[in-house]
Amino acid sequence: MDSALIPNGVRRCAFGKFLLGLAIVGAVLLWGVYAMLLCWFKGLNQTNMNDNYGFALWIWADLAVIALGGGAFFSGFLKYLVGKDELKHIINYAVLIGFICYSSALLILAIDVGQPLRSWFIFWHANVHSMLTEVAFCLSCYFGVLTIEFIPLILENRQINKVSFFHHLAHNMHEIMAVFAATGAFLSFFHQGSLGGVAGVLFGRPFAYREGLFIWPWTFFLFTWSAAAYGPCFTLLITKITESITGKKLVKDNVVELLAKISGWMMGTYIVAKIIDTIYWASVTAPSKGFQISQFYANNSFYGMWILIAEILFGGVIPALILIMPSGRKNPKARLLAIVLAVIGVCINRWVMVLQTMAIPVMSFDKWALYYPSWQEVATTVLPVAYGTILIMICYRYLPIFPQEAELNPAVD
Amino acid sequence: MKNEQSHETTKKFGMVINLDLCTGCGSCMVACMAENNVPFKPDETDKLKSITWMRVYRLTNGKSFPETDICYLPRPCQHCEGHGGHSPCVSVCPATATDYDSQTGIVSQIYTRCFGCRYCMAACPYHARYFNWFDPVWPDGMEKYLNPNVSPRMRGVVEKCSFCYHRYQAAKDRAYVEGQREIEEGDYQTACTQACPAGAITFGDLNNPEHAVYKLKQDANAFRLLERLGTNPKVYYISSKEWVRRAADNYLPNEKTGK
Numbered sequence: 077m078d079s080a081l082i083p084n085g086v087r088r089c090a091f092g093k094f095l096l097g098l099a100i101v102g103a104v105l106l107w108g109v110y111a112m113l114l115c116w117f118k119g120l121n122q123t124n125m126n127d128n129y130g131f132a133l134w135i136w137a138d139l140a141v142i143a144l145g146g147g148a149f150f151s152g153f154l155k156y157l158v159g160k161d162e163l164k165h166i167i168n169y170a171v172l173i174g175f176i177c178y179s180s181a182l183l184i185l186a187i188d189v190g191q192p193l194r195s196w197f198i199f200w201h202a203n204v205h206s207m208l209t210e211v212a213f214c215l216s217c218y219f220g221v222l223t224i225e226f227i228p229l230i231l232e233n234r235q236i237n238k239v240s241f242f243h244h245l246a247h248n249m250h251e252i253m254a255v256f257a258a259t260g261a262f263l264s265f266f267h268q269g270s271l272g273g274v275a276g277v278l279f280g281r282p283f284a285y286r287e288g289l290f291i292w293p294w295t296f297f298l299f300t301w302s303a304a305a306y307g308p309c310f311t312l313l314i315t316k317i318t319e320s321i322t323g324k325k326l327v328k329d330n331v332v333e334l335l336a337k338i339s340g341w342m343m344g345t346y347i348v349a350k351i352i353d354t355i356y357w358a359s360v361t362a363p364s365k366g367f368q369i370s371q372f373y374a375n376n377s378f379y380g381m382w383i384l385i386a387e388i389l390f391g392g393v394i395p396a397l398i399l400i401m402p403s404g405r406k407n408p409k410a411r412l413l414a415i416v417l418a419v420i421g422v423c424i425n426r427w428v429m430v431l432q433t434m435a436i437p438v439m440s441f442d443k444w445a446l447y448y449p450s451w452q453e454v455a456t457t458v459l460p461v462a463y464g465t466i467l468i469m470i471c472y473r474y475l476p477i478f479p480q481e482a483e484l485n486p487a488v489d
Numbered sequence: 490m491k492n493e494q495s496h497e498t499t500k501k502f503g504m505v506i507n508l509d510l511c512t513g514c515g516s517c518m519v520a521c522m523a524e525n526n527v528p529f530k531p532d533e534t535d536k537l538k539s540i541t542w543m544r545v546y547r548l549t550n551g552k553s554f555p556e557t558d559i560c561y562l563p564r565p566c567q568h569c570e571g572h573g574g575h576s577p578c579v580s581v582c583p584a585t586a587t588d589y590d591s592q593t594g595i596v597s598q599i600y601t602r603c604f605g606c607r608y609c610m611a612a613c614p615y616h617a618r619y620f621n622w623f624d625p626v627w628p629d630g631m632e633k634y635l636n637p638n639v640s641p642r643m644r645g646v647v648e649k650c651s652f653c654y655h656r657y658q659a660a661k662d663r664a665y666v667e668g669q670r671e672i673e674e675g676d677y678q679t680a681c682t683q684a685c686p687a688g689a690i691t692f693g694d695l696n697n698p699e700h701a702v703y704k705l706k707q708d709a710n711a712f713r714l715l716e717r718l719g720t721n722p723k724v725y726y727i728s729s730k731e732w733v734r735r736a737a738d739n740y741l742p743n744e745k746t747g748k
């Protein structure tokens with residue numbers, strides 16, 4: 077029925093099956109939209125956040141999706157600026173995933189603030205000392221850049237591309253994409269970093285507080301580095317999931333292995349920096365504020381030392397080693413394991429920087445503030461996942477996202 | 490960000506609370522709520538969503554009877570000066586909705602500019618900031634008793650103790666009318682200071698040697714909450730009990746309080 081819209085030389089499932097898929101994910105989306113409307117019209121009393129716990133699940137989801145969306149800026153940087161040309165076969169998908177992650181982050185922020193209609197005050201009354209101001213500026217600008225990177229992909233739809241104007245527009249946009257990739261890499265460097273700074277500057281919270289270089293705490297650099305290291309893993313993971321669902325190979329192994337190798341080395345160097353940071357923080361910064369590291373992991377029913385081990389060893393050292401070793405990254409099972417561990421690892425890091433930071437009592441007579449999200453918070457966090465899935469379904473069906481697909485899956489008539 | 494005017498003396502309003510005198514009666518909390526139009530909550534069972542600009546903590550030495558000892562610790566906003574005027578909360582607010590006034594040392598909050606991102610709450614280690622999770626509610630008829638000098642706050646913004654700043658404005662106006670004199674000790678008092686039946690709270694200009702707080706803060710048993718974090722609070726406490734002083738700043742087991 078929609079065969080005129082489907083890219084040349086590739087096969088897609090029946091239209092009815094596609095609609096059924098959309099309807100199922102759409103139902104989840106509607107659940108999220110309902111929860112979102114409740115939060116907007118009834119207020120944030122719909123959440124389980126409280127005055128001791130003003131930053132919770134949403135801020136974690138925000139930091140996590142932005143780290144995972146880091147595959148877009150880093151792949152763009154590698155392809156357009158470093159000259160890794162093989163990555164052109166996966167860059168479209170990386171941009172699409174980045175676009176989904178960043179638009180989701182903006183949506184979550186719009187639900188998270190108490191007065192969404194005043195959000196523009198962040199630009200109008202900007203406090204240049206605040207890391208959140210830097211985040212807002214860079215995030216919005218980078219989302220603009222991602223949109224510009226995404227547009228030529230839409231214009232390459234078979235029917236749209238028939239229009240001469242759109243055809244040439246897409247071509248010309250491709251020609252100058254290096255400029256946008258460079259701008260995106262620059263903006264992303266700053267906002268990934270300032271998201272790290274959001275937690276790192278909290279000198280009233282010794283668990284998150286880090287000393288730093290110039291105006292930036294070390295977490296600024298660690299966040300940028302980790303997004304560059306872990307973001308491509310997420311691109312690879314989503315590619316793998318797409319391949320499993322469609323039952324097709326979509327990207328050649330050499331491309332996947334190259335991205336996995338770069339990601340592995342980035343992760344390896346990042347995790348060494350993270351370990352040094354942790355040792356310095358535990359032995360110098362925290363004691364200078366009156367804290368022993370054990371206090372951050374004791375006297376509560378959830379946060380134990382296991383979380384530090386899970387983040388650094390299982391979410392960092394092990395996946396880095398697997399991806400650095402040629403035998404590891406060439407083995408599909410080992411590679412998949414490393415990618416999954418890495419994605420979990422970076423999510424734990426962002427969780428710890430937001431939720432554990434809020435949970436730890438700072439005044440000695442205070443108690444741990446453990447929290448569980450309300451269903452409205454869960455639904456609004458699932459909402460971007462459903463939105464992303466729908467966007468991927470539509471883009472995969474109608475846009476030439478995977479340039480190698482036709483070659484890897486020759487049509488047999 | 491800072492509004493420096495050289496022709497005005499720099500005051501630093503602050504508080505000294507003598508914990509040896511505090512009986513934990515809660516008058517300061519009630520007075521603060523009434524004075525500052527703090528709303529009630531439809532469901533008061535969830536204490537973590539109710540607003541108490543002044544909150545009295547109950548501290549215990551953790552020993553069993555008969556060695557048990559109790560101390561009550563009233564906690565207003567500490568009006569931190571932080572590093573170079575950057576209190577933990579002020580430096581993080583993206584919309585400059587909260588500010589440190591270098592002429593009074595008061596950390597203010599502009600409710601109509603706050604958009605409720607709650608970053609300031611995350612930054613404040615004293616839990617002194619409160620979010621309006623609900624639309625403000627007062628028991629029937631109570632709207633007639635609202636203080637006309639303090640604006641009520643809407644849902645979705647952050648609020649906190651302002652050291653009853655409106656009383657400072659009124660004191661300044663009075664002093665101006667009475668011959669453009671400087672305001673004197675006692676002209677400007679916070680509601681909790683006035684309400685405390687035990688006289689545990691003293692309020693004044695920490696920079697002025699004539700004011701009681703200036704002398705009291707130099708007491709050998711004076712301390713501030715979480716001093717090592719570098720928040721530089723303008724609320725001082727006095728306690729003759731070593732365990733209370735230790736509780737104030739996460740002392741390690743082998744550390745001395747230095748008093």
Ligand code: SF4
Nearest residue numbers: 566567568569578613
């Ligand atoms: S006590 Fe909290 S709210 Fe008050 S000035 Fe200090 S950091 Fe800000």
Ligand code: SF4
Nearest residue numbers: 582603604606607609
């Ligand atoms: S909640 Fe309001 S006062 Fe606090 S940081 Fe956000 S905008 Fe500023």
